[in-house]
Amino acid sequence: MKALGRLLSYLKVYRGMALLAFLCLMLATAGNLAVPALGQRVIDKGIVPHNRHLVLLLSGSIIAVALVRAVFTFYQGYLTAKISQGVAYDLRNALYEKIQKLSFSYHDRTQTGQLLTRVTSDVELAQQFLGTAFLQAIGGLLMLIGSVILMVRTDAPTAAVLLVLGPVAIFLFLFFFRKTRPLFVLAQQKLSQLNAALQENLAGVRVVRAFVRQAYEIRRFARYNREVMEVQLKVRRTLAFAMPLIFFIANLSTAAVIWLGGRSVIAGRMTLGELSAFTNYILMAIFPIFMLSFLMGSIAQAAAGAQRIFEILDTPLEIQEKPDAVPLPPIEGRVEFRDVWFRYFESQPWVLQEIDFVAQPGQKIALLGATGSGKSTIINLIPRFYDATRGQVLIDGYDVRDVTLASLRRQIGIVLQDTLLFSGTIRENIAFGKPEATMEEIIAAAKAAQAHDFIAAFPEGYETHVGERGVTLSGGQKQRIAIARALLVDPRILILDDATSSVDFQTEQRLRKALAVLMEGRTSFIIAQRISTVLDADLILVLDKGRIVAQGRHEELLESSPLYAEIYYGELEEDVAVRRERLVYDAGEVA
Amino acid sequence: MMMRHHTKMLARESDRARNPRRTLRKTLTYLKPHKVALAVAALLVTLNALFRILGPYLVGVAVDRYIERLDMSGLGQTMMLLLAVYFGDWLSRAVQMFITATIGQKVLYKMREDIFHKLQQLSLRFFDRNETGDLMSRLTNDTDAINRTLNNGLAQFIGNIIFLLGVLVSMLLLNWRLALVSMAVLPLMFLSMLFFTRRAREAARKSRRELGRVSTELESSISGVRVVQAFGREERSIDRFRRVNAANRDANVETQTVTAAFAPTLDIFGTIGVALVLGAGGVLYSRNLVTVGVIFAFLNYVRRFFQPVRAIGLLSTQVQISIAAAERIFDLLDEPIEIADAPDALPLEQAQGHIRFEEVHFAYEEEKPVLRGISFEVEPGQTLAIVGPTGAGKTTIVNLLMRFYDVDEGRILLDGHDIRRLRLDDLRRQFGMVLQDTFLFSTTVMENIRYGRLEASDEEVIEAAKIAGADAFIRRLPQGYETKLGERGASLSQGQRQLIAIARAILADPRILILDEATSNVDTRTERLIQRALEHLMAERTSVVIAHRLSTIRNADQVIVLRQGQIIERGTHHSLLAARGFYYRLYMSQFGEDET
CATH class of the missing domain: 3.40.50.300 (P-loop containing nucleotide triphosphate hydrolases)
Incomplete structure (x- = not known):
């Protein structure tokens, strides 16, 4: 989570664009809500009273709203792409700069393939999070807060249901997040090893060929490849278990509301209208939880990627300029x-x-x-x-x-x-x-x-x-x-x-x-x-x-x-031998 | 006569006609082994979609039929049914996700394996022309891009289709006229999909290529970081990276912009659909062909109808990215292998060691001949020395002998067989080599030496190291033979690396x-020790020696002098000296005296 927070701090540079993107998202959502409302009006005010003029007008305005909304949707997508790719660009530059400055001793013990994975794959994970999951998560959270407020204002008992459901869902989310994040870190580590093995194999292609070690290399690679697959399988399977589970719990609570509410209605303690509103709110509250469970993998993955990115950025430079280092003036060479x-x-x-x-x-x-x-x-x-x-x-x-x-x-x-x-x-x-x-x-x-x-x-x-x-x-x-x-x-x-x-x-x-x-x-x-x-x-x-x-x-x-x-006389011996040869052959030439 | 065959760089987008169908077909071959699992997954997705439709339906039934009518037992039964449906939803979703994740990872595993396998077969010429970083990007980044589609694309696709069909049927049943009107926008949606997916694929291709460039730039500059630092050129190197990085960013933004434009386009069409329903609904209502309730229901359906259409459309742009990535993978997998076993290649258990070059011509690049008509013969057990100025083609002779490259003209015989007729592995197994450019792996010293003969015991490894004169310094390393070396043997001096490489060849x-140039970076005393050990080894086997320090070749049975790709003198050390030609001058010049 800390790594994620730090990742988000990279958005600061783009805060103007990010705000705009968010605004676009809100406006597009408003447009989304406006269309059904307009549709309702067409029927009530236009079709039923046979007001053809109004039907055309309102239908036209629906299309107009759609066009405006489309513009916002597009800008939101475009800005998000720009921002997330911009952050990825910044992260890659920062990593690259750091790698260029890390001292020889660091590079002595680090493999190129490992560093390469961090700059490409790990950054990509972070980018995907910022590009899609992040905005959706914020949208989901806002919806959650909104529906909670609505519920508390209109109906306290429903809010109570949410009080049970919410924490359970959040607990499950955090539980699986904690469980999968280290697995994702491990998966990236394994991928790094795979990349390092590959890079070495390619750099040493001549030696591999000369010693006919392709089969050995293939076995070696297969081991890394298998390890990558196994960790990935583990994490994907965990997600395959976790995601539907959260879904299931959310579904169960709907059923519980209907069941309990239905009994109340039958017992005359509640009106049908109240129950209907009740279920509507519950669905609203559940939706963001669905969304969070969908995003869980992506968020955990981004956290793993970010952690590995910051590991590099935080590596202390062994060879570092002192803060008060002076430029060396033109030297004489002592x-x-x-x-x-x-x-x-x-x-x-x-x-x-x-x-x-x-x-x-x-x-x-x-x-x-x-x-x-x-x-x-x-x-x-x-x-x-x-x-x-x-x-x-x-x-x-x-x-x-x-x-x-x-x-x-x-x-x-x-x-x-x-x-x-x-x-x-x-x-x-x-x-x-x-x-x-x-x-x-x-x-x-x-x-x-x-x-x-x-x-x-x-x-x-x-x-x-x-x-x-x-x-x-x-x-x-x-x-x-x-x-x-x-x-x-x-x-x-x-x-x-x-x-x-x-x-x-x-x-x-x-x-x-x-x-x-x-x-x-x-x-x-x-x-x-x-x-x-x-x-x-x-x-x-x-x-x-x-x-x-x-x-x-x-x-x-x-x-x-x-x-x-x-050492000298050893060399000289050879020298002398050569000189002797020279004498011999030169003499031969003369003779 | 052999045809000259030059591999080009892996085809760029422009020079190979793109065929998405080929890519799709090849991708399907990867899915084929999993067809049963896939069928099960598809079934589960279908089931899941049904459960998802059934859930809200049952809720509706519970409210409308039982709660409204105050039927407690009916409500109880419906609720039990609902629970079963939710449970089924959970189970089908979990199992399906489990299966698709498994298939996805297995397909990826196989793809990476195939790529690596291919990379082990391609000849050196291929590697001369393709950047390591780009090849790496294909194996990791591009497979990953495919993974993203495999992981949830399939489930989403099938789920949405089923959903779509369900809505379609209910709409037609409700009012076929309105249904047809609302579907009027479908062709437009389809056309826009065609338009956008093409753009998306083009943009995605560029993205993948730029990512390959980022990877290339990284790979080469990280391997060369010492030179960069030595020259204080970090800033310039960073600038260079920024450019590649920016190009990658822009290509990615472009790809995502296409998607960003596509989604609202579909929304617009969807909303036009809604407007059409309202307009037509008004007309039909005035003619009493439809009720307000039906129009209401239709509005709901239309909205639900366009949701899966939109999802499928967006999915198709995601698929384009995978196709672009798959193209890069299959381009690599389809690369012809230049040097491969002939179908009827002969096995070779143990060679006698008779080598013969017949009029060999060779060029790395066209128009730049490196060897021009090289002929010589080495009897088993003999030592051949190759002498000549840098760039004369000495190392090339070795490259051809080991069939790293194939000759352009002429032929090379080992024990009387054209080496192109021998099994490649058998051929190369006959050789042990120590190269000018020593390459070590980032593993322990022990494992590096053992690379020469994998089944060798620790004792044999140490014995080989002793012969190579490497034992003493290895023992002084922090963990002796178990010391882990840095990449390419960094942290050892070049001379030390050479000694390990010699031990590796001895062990083989x-x-x-x-x-x-096996001892070029070793001091004279150490060199003499190695020389003595090598002489012992060379006594019973054919040897080819390239050396600049001519004293090391005095005992060769045969010396050929190479200059600009041709043999200009040949003989023994003594006969060549006696001839007082090029070799004589080369030899005499080495001890500090003028050539003249």
């Missing part, structure tokens, strides 16, 4: 980690411990370490994708938590491990971080990212459409577009998280040269799998199990860090 | 191993 510790949740082991280092403006920082040693995590703390659990991350002396997110992230160019492109053209994808960029700028960025040549080779060039996730591009091509995207922003801090893993060596060579030029004057962080690619770094951080085990320049580390030396 | 124990 990045400092001051005794940073990090873990995802309190109960979980530390992912980073005692991370301490300083990157001076314009320096090139390389992060090295085994898979899972925390390289990406460090990088994720700089644009504040996650917050450090302990310690501070400072940029030009500003704690990243003290500045606005937009001003922080706009000054950082990042190429993530997952090179995700959006549906749209290549141009749009490169310009993602800077939509106002000119074509020249875009081409320049693409050239720097070694992407221009292959883009230009497409018949439509930069206007080539990349499908969902850019499927028709190879991994290396996607990676280079992602690099161009980061370069276009012209950031002070550049982060390359394993950015060149999917390109071939010749491209990587060229790319690295281009990047080297671009990195001039910018603070850059590079995660690389090979030392040979970062020999010239100003600072190399060697990570092991979430700790920096050594830091310094290449030459220093060779001396000071056995781990570093081991 | 395939005849043919495909490694497409």
Whole structure:
């Protein structure tokens, strides 16, 4: 009920229209009542006295009333549609905004399909309620109140019947409402799971096919599908029991009135006319109860949907701007980690411990370490994708938590491990971080990212459409577009998280040269799998199990860090082998 | 020669002639298994309508016949009868609702199952061209739209028809002249119904499509939320969504406006009917052909007569929404499956692992050839390495080999059989692959690895993880092998995901191993460990390796160098180096020295 109340508060924006819609409803209802009254007059004043003129006149006026009423009915329907769809629009926007702002850690544990269900299906439930059930419910309530007033004024004993009937009906209504609402919530949850399973299946279509797991996936889906069906069946069957029951009770009370009233008439305690009025009122009072029972499912469903909508809207933002956050002024690019510790949740082991280092403006920082040693995590703390659990991350002396997110992230160019492109053209994808960029700028960025040549080779060039996730591009091509995207922003801090893993060596060579030029004057962080690619770094951080085990320049580390030396010489061995091969084949060529 | 066959995007409204009858027929096939239950439900609806007519009638009898005549015992009997009628009303309504709800949910279940089943059969080309969000919308939102009609539409429809017939008969019996006059507006009502339902269907189609777009936009932007945040582009992304959202809102308002206009139109006709009765009644009364009482009764009947007509009319617009939704579902279900088993497809128990490409041509999109005349042969147990610049077509070769796509020209043979003649499942079961783009499911690490072989024991899973060099980091995860991964394996680094994918392929124990950039995101030390494990595995089976780091392919039996969709060099690592061609330059360039 609380969720419903909050849902109704969204009507506030549309209160003018809502009032108008309600007015239209009242006028249309008045028109409805006027037609029988007019009909009566036609007979009494026109037909019986043979007044043909009046017959025509009044019949005409009936049609006129109908026309006017039709206009009101239409406007009422139209306004209700506008209002309910408007609220749905507002709710979807609010949800979307919230989802866009929820932090990485939230998205790490939430499935796309689940969120999708809330924005589409749950909002639709709320909309249907506002679109139809709500006005009807209000109309029904008004009728109930009206008939109660009428009854109390004319006939107290009938009102007494209502005093019994009303509470019973309302009790039943509330009882079943309470019973079905959690079921509806459950039904929506199950639907979310189904959607999540579906979304994953579609996103992972290649893996499913490759491992011939269609049958397994179908079984898995069937389980979710069955669960959805079972909850739905349960709730629908409950309604199938509840609704006719309330009906039955209402019917019973009619019978009771006739029975008791009939006895009174026969016993001479009541006139027939009184009984007739009596039954009329009872029917009037019962009608809204019928209506409420019809609307019960819809109301409970809307309450469930609203509850799930507000769950998302009320989720606290883990990464939040402080109220007094200042915009980060144009930075020089000094990045400092001051005794940073990090873990995802309190109960979980530390992912980073005692991370301490300083990157001076314009320096090139390389992060090295085994898979899972925390390289990406460090990088994720700089644009504040996650917050450090302990310690501070400072940029030009500003704690990243003290500045606005937009001003922080706009000054950082990042190429993530997952090179995700959006549906749209290549141009749009490169310009993602800077939509106002000119074509020249875009081409320049693409050239720097070694992407221009292959883009230009497409018949439509930069206007080539990349499908969902850019499927028709190879991994290396996607990676280079992602690099161009980061370069276009012209950031002070550049982060390359394993950015060149999917390109071939010749491209990587060229790319690295281009990047080297671009990195001039910018603070850059590079995660690389090979030392040979970062020999010239100003600072190399060697990570092991979430700790920096050594830091310094290449030459220093060779001396000071056995781990570093081991990795380096391991690579060198291969290098030497290649050099030897080269000598051999070059010599062969000469000979 | 194979015909080039390109799937288009799922047909849009404009490019497929709409046939509501087809949609209706197909919907009926879903109802067919429930025909007995449906018949019972229809019977109950009929009964219920009768009870509903009987109730007021008995009340009238009680008042007019017994109370008026002070007949206590007659009243008692009538009241007992009335109670029985009310009880029957309750029972028939409850049972009918129970049955229709059950049928509705079962039909929905079946529809979702069929859609999912279909989605499992469609080839990758289909998914290249259709948005995930839109497909999801079809499976959930569109089935739901059908549900709404199924749930109460049927009962309402039958109930109203019966009611209508009852009123019609009483009207004709009372005064056939007046009855015919009052029915004069029926053709007009019918015409307006035709007019409005067509509009409603068109508007509903647009609504469903726009909802699909909302879903698409959501799906892609939620999956890409990290990129959006990284670039601080939330506002722009929100603007984009607002546009799609607004289009959906407007389409919905349009659909509902049609309904909002239809109801009063019917009311107007109904009232004209009333006016006609009055006018004609006046004329007939003056000629003594009718009494005032009859006119009175007629007024009541006419009002009751137009109520079900109105309900049926409005129901028909609701049905249009369901039809529009059903069209989207059946479009998907009717989508031809591009890659399917031939009727006489051969089973393949266990392949030897002999692979042969003969003059293979392929393009993802017309006019953009990706492979141009690829031929090579791999003997069982051999390792083939595919080398070349990005975009040369390396991954495409793998895609064709596993029959994710069919070749445009030429053929691919496995153990001497054209792979299009083999059973698809059998073919793919021969392969274990680790892809460039590692995909993990949001379940536990254990289950992700087990995906390679569902019946594998926990011990076998852990063994595979050890071979892949993944065991150590998995044990450090909060719940070890039982750690639940985020969507697509979020919360693991790309390198970790790759290790899990390798373990998954190892567990599958395939005849043919495909490694497409399997270790590109792994540090060199870990890579060396995996390499050693993989070498062991590759020894007894055919392997296809794609790698940028050329050191990983030194031991391949055969290397083909791909450039712009053609094989420009082939040989062994040593012979290719000795040739000092493209491969030589590619290879030498990787250690930081200039190509020249």
